Amino acid sequence: MLNPVLVEVVRGHLVESRHRGSVSVVAADGGVVFSLGDMETPVYPRSAIKGLQALPLVETGIAERLGLTDEEIALACASHSGEPAHAAVAAAMLAKAGRDVSCLECGIHWPMGEGANRALAASGANPSALHNNCSGKHAGFICLACGTGSDPAGYVRADHAVQQRVRSTLEDLTGACHDEEHSGIDGCSIPTYAIPLPAMAFGFARFGTGIGLPPDTAKAAARIRRAVAAHPFMVAGTDRFDTKVMEILGERAFIKVGAEGVYCAALPELGFGIALKVDDGGTRAAEGIMGALLLRYLTLDDTARAAVEALARPVLKNWNGIEVGALRATGELEASGI
Amino acid sequence: MLNPVLVEVVRGHLVESRHRGSVSVVAADGGVVFSLGDMETPVYPRSAIKGLQALPLVETGIAERLGLTDEEIALACASHSGEPAHAAVAAAMLAKAGRDVSCLECGIHWPMGEGANRALAASGANPSALHNNCSGKHAGFICLACGTGSDPAGYVRADHAVQQRVRSTLEDLTGACHDEEHSGIDGCSIPTYAIPLPAMAFGFARFGTGIGLPPDTAKAAARIRRAVAAHPFMVAGTDRFDTKVMEILGERAFIKVGAEGVYCAALPELGFGIALKVDDGGTRAAEGIMGALLLRYLTLDDTARAAVEALARPVLKNWNGIEVGALRATGELEASGI
Numbered sequence: 001m002l003n004p005v006l007v008e009v010v011r012g013h014l015v016e017s018r019h020r021g022s023v024s025v026v027a028a029d030g031g032v033v034f035s036l037g038d039m040e041t042p043v044y045p046r047s048a049i050k051g052l053q054a055l056p057l058v059e060t061g062i063a064e065r066l067g068l069t070d071e072e073i074a075l076a077c078a079s080h081s082g083e084p085a086h087a088a089v090a091a092a093m094l095a096k097a098g099r100d101v102s103c104l105e106c107g108i109h110w111p112m113g114e115g116a117n118r119a120l121a122a123s124g125a126n127p128s129a130l131h132n133n134c135s136g137k138h139a140g141f142i143c144l145a146c147g148t149g150s151d152p153a154g155y156v157r158a159d160h161a162v163q164q165r166v167r168s169t170l171e172d173l174t175g176a177c178h179d180e181e182h183s184g185i186d187g188c189s190i191p192t193y194a195i196p197l198p199a200m201a202f203g204f205a206r207f208g209t210g211i212g213l214p215p216d217t218a219k220a221a222a223r224i225r226r227a228v229a230a231h232p233f234m235v236a237g238t239d240r241f242d243t244k245v246m247e248i249l250g251e252r253a254f255i256k257v258g259a260e261g262v263y264c265a266a267l268p269e270l271g272f273g274i275a276l277k278v279d280d281g282g283t284r285a286a287e288g289i290m291g292a293l294l295l296r297y298l299t300l301d302d303t304a305r306a307a308v309e310a311l312a313r314p315v316l317k318n319w320n321g322i323e324v325g326a327l328r329a330t331g332e333l334e335a336s337g338i
Numbered sequence: 339m340l341n342p343v344l345v346e347v348v349r350g351h352l353v354e355s356r357h358r359g360s361v362s363v364v365a366a367d368g369g370v371v372f373s374l375g376d377m378e379t380p381v382y383p384r385s386a387i388k389g390l391q392a393l394p395l396v397e398t399g400i401a402e403r404l405g406l407t408d409e410e411i412a413l414a415c416a417s418h419s420g421e422p423a424h425a426a427v428a429a430a431m432l433a434k435a436g437r438d439v440s441c442l443e444c445g446i447h448w449p450m451g452e453g454a455n456r457a458l459a460a461s462g463a464n465p466s467a468l469h470n471n472c473s474g475k476h477a478g479f480i481c482l483a484c485g486t487g488s489d490p491a492g493y494v495r496a497d498h499a500v501q502q503r504v505r506s507t508l509e510d511l512t513g514a515c516h517d518e519e520h521s522g523i524d525g526c527s528i529p530t531y532a533i534p535l536p537a538m539a540f541g542f543a544r545f546g547t548g549i550g551l552p553p554d555t556a557k558a559a560a561r562i563r564r565a566v567a568a569h570p571f572m573v574a575g576t577d578r579f580d581t582k583v584m585e586i587l588g589e590r591a592f593i594k595v596g597a598e599g600v601y602c603a604a605l606p607e608l609g610f611g612i613a614l615k616v617d618d619g620g621t622r623a624a625e626g627i628m629g630a631l632l633l634r635y636l637t638l639d640d641t642a643r644a645a646v647e648a649l650a651r652p653v654l655k656n657w658n659g660i661e662v663g664a665l666r667a668t669g670e671l672e673a674s675g676i
Contacts (some may be wrong), residue, residue: 010529119459121456285618322527
């Protein structure tokens with residue numbers, strides 16, 4: 001089916017570019033709150049479900065046993081910018097598992113954050129796997145492997161105990177089968193399983209409320225949400241949308257971006273889970289849609305509303321700081337009320 | 339109207355993302371060769387028409403009078419990566435006009451090229467306007483102003499003699515009215531005028547052949563095409579699509595990317611001009627479409643075909659170098675024959 005245009009990018013008096021996409025909002029009891037576009041085609045969640053992928057680490061009691069801090073648990077859910085604090089926290093997690101950077105199987109890339117990228121270059125150093133935006137998630141996987149007594153080597157493979165445990169958690173939360181046929185390999189080499197957006201949204205509604213989950217899982221979800229709300233810098237970084245939104249909203253919204261225009265969120269006070277996908281994979285559009293949904297569903301005071309609006313509907317400026325256009329969600333998303 | 343899906347991004351067994359867009363191919367006599375999607379809505383050409391914007395500099399004889407080299411003329415058509423050679427050639431152009439970097443009104447940004455970005459950071463220096471990807475075009479504007487005896491100050495403004503001359507050239511080439519109502523401000527602060535894709539393609543068919551142009555303009559177009567074919571590094575840079583394609587094809591294809599998913603090309607041997615726009619602004623899709631069109635229209639030997647195919651249909655690898663997917667144009671573009 002044809003997904004609607006959800007974001008327009010304006011320059012001068014004209015719409016210059018358009019992004020189509022689909023949105024699912026589901027309640028913790030499985031009731032559909034809102035649907036726009038294709039609700040059936042499986043979508044790779046990519047990094048948008050890192051919060052859910054961190055559940056086994058916490059619900060097994062391993063995070064507690066290893067003494068992982070809230071910052072470390074937040075980093076386990078991160079697509080971070082590779083800033084020095086991110087790399088240091090990933091290294092600390094590995095040390096608590098008795099391991100080091102050599103165990104990371106996520107691959108190496110220069111820091112995603114522009115400032116961190118240049119600062120590392122200026123220092124004369126090269127990046128390590130600690131700078132990979134997924135290093136916290138991978139350090140968490142290594143903690144999980146070591147904590148359950150299994151060898152972490154090969155922990156990225158679909159047949160490793162770590163990925164089997166994570167996959168089983170995802171199936172339990174979302175209620176969707178995670179099968180080989182709908183799997184791909186993610187940027188950091190772990191499997192990613194495509195499922196329909198409503199299943200993803202349902203998983204986040206349960207993650208945000210604990211409703212319908214075993215007690216240890218519900219408790220683990222609450223710990224992860226608190227940890228991220230306390231350390232939003234850890235899940236993304238300087239000037240990043242996830243970090244800035246959660247700095248404003250705290251525990252009221254757990255949001256997480258994924259590659260290729262995927263975004264997921266839990267709104268615990270409403271019991272809603274959100275999952276969205278931009279057809280073309282554009283992150284700017286995914287942010288605009290998520291921003292519009294936060295404005296639509298959350299009751300915010302003027303300060304918080306203005307701050308979220310500035311992120312959701314950015315003014316576009318050129319290299320001389322001249323305002324040249326804007327990004328804005330279309331009317332279908334901005335409709336008020338639930 | 340609804341534009342067709344022209345590029346699919348595949349991961350595992352599934353299509354993960356889709357890009358819609360429109361394509362116009364027009365002959366130098368104005369005959370329509372091929373159309374896909376919306377041919378009426380005006381599109382901002384952005385940087386895709388830098389080759390046409392450089393015409394006044396050459397057709398006036400100013401490039402000759404100032405002794406501009408082929409490298410310098412190629413840089414006047416560039417969205418370069420801010421590598422040391424690009425910055426040096428921009429500085430040399432300014433010197434020939436008796437000016438320096440302080441006259442550039444394009445704004446400052448860190449080099450677009452990742453390697454150049456980090457090398458500059460590692461050197462401890464900050465970027466200047468010479469590193470702006472448009473610095474060559476702007477240096478050309480300053481040469482044009484100085485060569486015609488006008489003050490270059492304010493040369494980015496729509497009412498400056500330089501922009502009026504450029505606008506008039508664009509109207510002559512494309513046959514389309516460039517009006518205020520359809521104008522916006524580009525990233526480098528000059529005006530950009532939205533016109534329908536067939537007019538853009540027509541302009542490039544004439545740019546590629548000289549057919550229907552005044553002799554001085556036709557001669558200038560040939561000089562610009564030769565300069566870019568001789569120095570494809572200057573128009574983009576290391577690992578860039580424009581550079582790599584023109585290194586393979588030489589004078590057989592003049593291609594130029596623009597922001598927000600615009601691409602233009604001239605294929606002189608066929609007399610065709612090409613203009614395309616990706617709805618969502620995605621550059622990866624614009625490259626895939628341009629690659630497919632080059633493969634469709636040009637008769638290439640096996641080596642050249644394989645080289646263009648590798649650029650047009652890239653295999654996507656993750657941070658560990660594992661093949662995770664591919665980008666491919668859809669059947670509508672790949673159809674053979676003219």
